[in-house]
Amino acid sequence: MRTALITGGASGLGKATAARLEADGVKVITLDIAAGADVVCDVTDVAGIQAVADGVGPIDVLVNSAGVVGPNAPLWEIPLESWRSTFEVNVHGTFNTCRAFIPAMRERGWGRVVNIASMAAKDGNPNMSPYSASKGAVIALTKSLGKELATSGVLANVIAPAVIETPMNATTSPEALARIAGLIPMGRVGRPEEVAELIAWLASDRVSFSTGAVYDISGGRATY
Ligand SMILES: NC(=O)c1ccc[n+]([C@@H]2O[C@H](COP(=O)([O-])OP(=O)(O)OC[C@H]3O[C@@H](n4cnc5c(N)ncnc54)[C@H](O)[C@@H]3O)[C@@H](O)[C@H]2O)c1
Structure with a gap:
């Protein structure tokens, strides 16, 4: 039986992915700062994440779903601290867990890492520059990582x-939400289960010739 660790697994996409992978017969460990997770830990806590990796032993699948939206304002009104705290979770958190859990996957010669960026990384959502930029970094680090792990x-x-x-x-303000949803040709927002389905595929043996790749799931919004 394979084991998956899902950060941000107490809510939203992480929670839906946990249910989906369990349905596939995967043993799931959720990690979150929120109560209700199997392991309560902050992804920005370097020592804490390493201690979790040492404690739970090798895992086969790592899904990095912990993330924050950050401030909603034009760039020039954003305090440096809010910029930093958004990067701290979205980028450094993803880096921390990858660094802690990937070595055991390499040793065993099998693993799947699924990171979660956003369409905001490709388009640059207005009034969300920390979020958009941090998710751009998640895309770039995954591209590097995919090549490093390719064989x-x-x-x-x-x-x-x-x-x-x-x-x-x-x-998120109703105006911002309406504007973002209005960019989706299917005319609706997505459901967590729809995203979990894509993650489940990327976490399985069914994917074999993709690494360092970006998968859009956007109701037709993505144009490149
Ligand atoms: N919902 C969307 O519209 C959407 C779109 C694109 C990308 N995403 C991304 O998907 C991921 C999941 O988002 P979601 O919609 O499920 O959000 P959510 O808020 O429902 O879940 C995120 C979870 O991450 C946890 N978390 C936050 N900071 C943490 C930290 N420092 N350490 C550990 N856990 C932490 C939260 O407690 C929460 O349980 C995020 O990375 C988000 O940026 C979401």
Whole structure:
């Protein structure tokens, strides 16, 4: 039986992915700062994440779903601290978990890493420059990682969802949400289960010739 560790697994896309992978017969360990996760840990806590990796032992699948939206404002109004804290979770958090969990995958010659970026990384959502830029970094780090791991049996890919109906959007202003949803040709936001389906494929043996790749899931919004 394979084991998956899902950061941000207490909510939204991480939670839906946990249910989807369990349905596939995968043992799932959720990690989150929120109560209800199997492991309560902050992805920005370098020592804490390493301690989790040492404690749970080798895992086969790493899904990095922990993320924050960050501030909603034009760039020139954003305090440096908010810029930094967005990068701290979205970029450094992803880096920390990859660094802690990938060595054991390489040793065993099999692994799947699925990072979660956003359509904001490709388009640059206005008033979301920290989020957009941090997700651009997640795409770039996954491209590097995929090449580094290419002959190891470990595949690393990244998905770029458009707006999906999760608790993350509960704090986004209705105007911003309407504008973003209006960019989707299918005329609706996505459902967490639809994203979990793509992640489940990227976490399985069914994907074999993709690494360092970006998978859009956007109801037709993505144009490149
Ligand atoms: N929902 C969307 O529209 C959408 C679109 C594109 C990308 N994404 C990305 O998908 C991922 C999941 O988003 P979601 O919609 O499920 O959001 P969510 O808020 O429902 O879930 C995110 C989870 O991450 C956890 N988390 C936040 N900071 C953490 C930290 N420092 N350490 C550990 N856990 C932490 C939260 O507690 C929460 O449970 C995020 O990376 C998000 O940026 C979401």
